[in-house]
Amino acid sequence: MxxxxxxxxxxxxxxxxxxxxxxxxxxxxxxxxxxxxxxxxxxxxxxxxxxxxxxxxxxxxxxxxxxxxVLPLGQVGAGVFGLFSGVFVGAWAMALTEIVNIVPIFTRRMDLRRGLGLMIASMAVGRTVGSFLYYYFRF
Known part of the structure; x- marks a missing residue:
């Protein structure tokens, strides 16, 4: 060339x-x-x-x-990196959700009056467990 x-x-x-x-x-x-x-x-x-x-x-x-x-950080370094990456992605998702106002629209359509905090916490726990399983089994 x-x-x-x-x-x-x-x-x-x-x-x-x-x-x-x-x-x-x-x-x-x-x-x-x-x-x-x-x-x-x-x-x-x-x-x-x-x-x-x-x-x-x-x-x-x-x-x-x-x-x-290549950064030789080991398993502890990979865990710390994963933690910070998860916080970053979670912050993006929550900020985007807040900007789009998805939570008020969702609660209004689903007629959800109680348990909103529990629903958000369960989504966060589900994502965390899914990430742990993903990295544990090395998909």
């Missing part, structure tokens, strides 16, 4: 990566995940640290994915 094609492919790949990353960060901001965490933990004065951590995590995650860096 000629060098100008490689340069063109690199430019297209970089542009696409910037576009996707911008979209993901826009979604994180639109969902208000960072500001919601800062508000709930009463640490709004550290919001820039949170935003820097999200940016650093995205950059490091991309570098690890692109360059296929």
């Amino acid at each position: 000629s060098s100008w094609k490689q340069v063109l492919m690199a430019a297209v790949g970089l542009s696409a990566g910037i576009g996707v990353a911008g979209g993901v960060f826009a979604l994180i901001i639109a969902l208000g995940i960072v500001s919601q965490f800062a508000d709930q933990t009463r640490t709004a004065r550290h919001i820039f640290w949170y935003e820097d951590a999200v940016s650093a995590g995205a950059i490091l995650g991309n570098a690890i994915s692109v360059y296929q860096i």
Whole structure:
């Protein structure tokens, strides 16, 4: 392949990566995940640290994915990584649910007056048990 094609492919790949990353960060901001965490933990004065951590995590995650860096963390490290990944995905799901207002619509349609907290807790426990089984049996 000629060098100008490689340069063109690199430019297209970089542009696409910037576009996707911008979209993901826009979604994180639109969902208000960072500001919601800062508000709930009463640490709004550290919001820039949170935003820097999200940016650093995205950059490091991309570098690890692109360059296929192997991190020898062992089983404990994998468990800690899984815990943080689960918290991240759960926060996304709950923020998206809150934005879409799915819970009020669901409770109104199902005529659910009591047990909403139990229903949400059981969904969280079900996801957790499912994740443990998934990783235990190495599917």
